[in-house]
Amino acid sequence: MSKATYTDPAGVNDATLHYLDVIYRLTQQADAANTTDIAEKLGVTPSGASVMLKRLAERKLVQLTPYKGATLTPQGRRLALRTIRRHRLLEMFLHKVMGFEWHEVDDHAHVLETAITEPLEDRMDEMLGHPTRCPHGHLIPRKDGSLPEVNDVPILTVPPGTTGVIRCVDTDNSDWLKYLGDQGLKPGAPVKLKDIAPYGGPITIETPEGTLAIGQNLAELIYIEPD
Amino acid sequence: MSKATYTDPAGVNDATLHYLDVIYRLTQQADAANTTDIAEKLGVTPSGASVMLKRLAERKLVQLTPYKGATLTPQGRRLALRTIRRHRLLEMFLHKVMGFEWHEVDDHAHVLETAITEPLEDRMDEMLGHPTRCPHGHLIPRKDGSLPEVNDVPILTVPPGTTGVIRCVDTDNSDWLKYLGDQGLKPGAPVKLKDIAPYGGPITIETPEGTLAIGQNLAELIYIEPD
């Protein structure tokens, strides 16, 4: 193995990729990912994460502002998107080809995402017909790092009476996924929002299988494409 | 994660499993695996391997006689066989389900063998119909660690004129595998040994596709089941 140059971050190992993955996801929702959140997502102490972040900054994979937070550099983002692509392709592969349930695939994909190589990634992509979404509806980054355009909106933001199709269920909580799946609330299902009860009350949704009510905490995970 | 007990070797990581795998294979051909051979197979220095062997001995995974060599304990063997089972199931899966060539699968399987979990292992096994051999013909250990009985004999040990079926091509050299595969010399192929030239000369083999001659070094990799 040759030494890494500063543009070719060889020596990217499991830990590095998992950090980049987490930072990418946290920076989707905020400007910068803060140490404590990163640490919590990875199951390490904040001090451990702090040290690691400094190392990642030295390797030019993250942009670190001490006491403020971390952002990915272009190189870091490239690696994060590659990992996320592999994760979601794996989820799709485990679901469609190997027959695992949609609430089981995240854990398995997590341990494999840093182990698979490019030929595997490409072969899965081919076998699946170049899918654009994982079983939960998250977008699969393309090899160049770009993301498909979509019209997903949180179901809680549309007016009652709106009809549409579920496109994404945004959680990795296995129990919630199983429950929602059992109710028929998974990507592809046509739905009509009947009612949103005020003050955090239940959300009433009409599906082909009948009408059901779920809590706000679950409803806010659901994204639809309105008709 | 709970601390490992001495009978339940949790904390078995990639490195540990690769050591056990290598020791298992080396002890197939000799009484004990010596440090230098282990180090070479793993791409580390003998001193590094020596230290690691001592740790594995402390963990009761290998039986170590200093300056003599290493043997697996029952626990070490159990883990080695599990890894080998996963490796060979992966090879079969990559070949049969994902369409990789038989000379490509070893490398990919190697990086995945320590990453996959039991549900994955079991699912692959089911999808493949509980195969007993990998694409090269090596036996796939059962979950209980037992191995199927076979009648494989090296083709170089049978008298000229013998007919049989190739059962195993015992190498992980990708180039040799590609060459032999291109000649039709892979498991399942019916063959007749025509001649073994003396003094290391070529071996002449009759296959359904014609007669061909290969060198001793390649021929000694081939195992057949005589009719």
Next chain:
DNA sequence: CATAGAATTTGAGTGCTGTCAAACCTTAAG
């Protein structure tokens, strides 16, 4: 604007897997 409380970093230390160089056994040949 001072300060308490929360977030963050630093410092000291650990476990694992490696390296290199030096010391050490074992064995085969003279």
Next chain:
DNA sequence: CTTAAGGTTTGACAGCACTCAAATTCTATG
């Protein structure tokens, strides 16, 4: 039986990712 050559182990050390405890910095509130 001695010795040279080879294999093996030891010792000192490094890098990585982590821990805990202490010091530091930030920020929100009074």
